[in-house]
Amino acid sequence: MHTATALIFALVLPLTAPAETLLLRGATVHTVSKGTLSPGDVLVREGRIAAVAAHIDEPVDRTVDLTGLHLFPGLISADSDLGLVEIGGVRSTLDFRETGEFTPEVESWTAVNPDSELIPVARANGLTHFVPVPQGKLLAGTSSLLAARGWTIEDMVVRKPTAMHLHWPDHSLSIPGQGVADKTKPLDEQARVRREKVRNIERFFADAEAWKQRPAGSAAVPAWEAILPVLNGDIPLMIHADGQREIRAALKWAESRPSLRLVLVGGRDGWLFADELARRKIAVIYRDVFTLPPQASDTYDVQFRAPGILHQAGVIVALAGDSASNQRNLPYTAAQAATFGLPADAALAAITLIPAQLHGAGDILGSIEPGKDASLFAATGDILDIRSEVKRLWITGAEQSLESRHTRLSERYRARPKAK
Numbered sequence: 001m002h003t004a005t006a007l008i009f010a011l012v013l014p015l016t017a018p019a020e021t022l023l024l025r026g027a028t029v030h031t032v033s034k035g036t037l038s039p040g041d042v043l044v045r046e047g048r049i050a051a052v053a054a055h056i057d058e059p060v061d062r063t064v065d066l067t068g069l070h071l072f073p074g075l076i077s078a079d080s081d082l083g084l085v086e087i088g089g090v091r092s093t094l095d096f097r098e099t100g101e102f103t104p105e106v107e108s109w110t111a112v113n114p115d116s117e118l119i120p121v122a123r124a125n126g127l128t129h130f131v132p133v134p135q136g137k138l139l140a141g142t143s144s145l146l147a148a149r150g151w152t153i154e155d156m157v158v159r160k161p162t163a164m165h166l167h168w169p170d171h172s173l174s175i176p177g178q179g180v181a182d183k184t185k186p187l188d189e190q191a192r193v194r195r196e197k198v199r200n201i202e203r204f205f206a207d208a209e210a211w212k213q214r215p216a217g218s219a220a221v222p223a224w225e226a227i228l229p230v231l232n233g234d235i236p237l238m239i240h241a242d243g244q245r246e247i248r249a250a251l252k253w254a255e256s257r258p259s260l261r262l263v264l265v266g267g268r269d270g271w272l273f274a275d276e277l278a279r280r281k282i283a284v285i286y287r288d289v290f291t292l293p294p295q296a297s298d299t300y301d302v303q304f305r306a307p308g309i310l311h312q313a314g315v316i317v318a319l320a321g322d323s324a325s326n327q328r329n330l331p332y333t334a335a336q337a338a339t340f341g342l343p344a345d346a347a348l349a350a351i352t353l354i355p356a357q358l359h360g361a362g363d364i365l366g367s368i369e370p371g372k373d374a375s376l377f378a379a380t381g382d383i384l385d386i387r388s389e390v391k392r393l394w395i396t397g398a399e400q401s402l403e404s405r406h407t408r409l410s411e412r413y414r415a416r417p418k419a420k
Contacts, residue, residue, distance in 0.1 A: 027066035047397035074128025078355035083112035106141025274313035308341025
């Protein structure tokens with residue numbers, strides 16, 4: 001495909017919401033929720049899945065032959081900074097954090113750059129939706145679910161808000177005197193600061209509960225208005241914590257607030273609390289599959305095995321990547337977890353249906369079922385196999401270009417003059 005043609009394809013297709021009836025025929029259809037059809041047909045009408053069956057025979061506007069390919073629901077990144085970060089070393093391309101410890105009124109999606117070069121890179125490997133998450137000192141704000149296409153933020157937003165994000169205070173201690181210019185605070189001072197941060201969290205939620213009982217007609221306060229969906233159980237509170245001490249402290253704090261819908265994000269050491277998490281029905285968005293073992297005594301595969309341990313205990317597990325530039329590697333994160341104990345069907349659900357459910361969009365995304373959004377992709381094999389290649393992708397029934405900065409650079413340097 002010539003570059004000019006590819007650019008037109010990229011600009012026009014993402015915003016085309018076809019009214020045509022489309023039949024995707026002959027693929028191995030991985031529905032996620034209802035097994036696999038091999039082969040199977042998927043009928044798409046006005047951007048929605050109208051039927052899924054071994055064979056569909058009815059008049060359509062267009063038939064796409066996918067014989068030999070595997071059809072999957074679009075991948076969903078449940079926790080990312082995609083669209084908020086472009087180049088880590090260039091401050092002007094970073095827009096993921098606000099000042100202040102408590103900013104529940106912050107809406108992360110308003111800072112997303114629809115023209116980010118990293119979005120098409122991730123999309124080319126099957127990603128159709130993502131959740132840009134605000135960063136901050138403590139209560140950072142709310143997230144939403146976005147489609148990986150669109151001219152504007154409004155075009156991209158699928159559902160908002162989907163969650164409130166609380167970054168639990170770091171409970172690690174730094175030993176003073178480790179360097180000539182060391183400015184580390186004494187251990188007792190570090191512990192005091194940590195306790196004060198936890199008390200601030202307790203005070204904030206106590207004040208929010210009190211404000212919830214305000215007299216009718218009281219003036220609106222943005223911060224308190226933003227926290228109401230969490231207190232009412234309409235959206236989950238996603239607690240970001242990795243270490244064993246942070247997770248234990250967060251779980252203890254949450255015991256006094258049983259009405260909150262909790263999700264643990266990050267969760268590096270969450271497998272140590274697998275039974276408690278399962279008992280309290282706290283889901284985990286696990287980000288640390290490829291994180292190095294935190295302790296010298298840990299086995300090399302401790303983080304590879306963690307999602308499988310959580311799943312076996314009965315914890316609902318979603319998987320997420322790390323940086324914006326690595327969102328394209330989401331299927332490989334799931335593949336690694338599957339290799340080390342997470343069942344393959346659970347690994348696929350962890351990057352499709354479960355992220356959709358945790359962010360309140362399980363009714364429209366995450367599986368290939370009638371009535372759901374036709375966000376799908378066709379690959380040469382199992383998406384959990386690194387050898388598989390995404391060949392075609394649709395978002396809400398509109399086919400998307402798989403061109404990206406990577407493919408453009410590949411074409412450019414393949415065509416470079418040869419040395420004589």
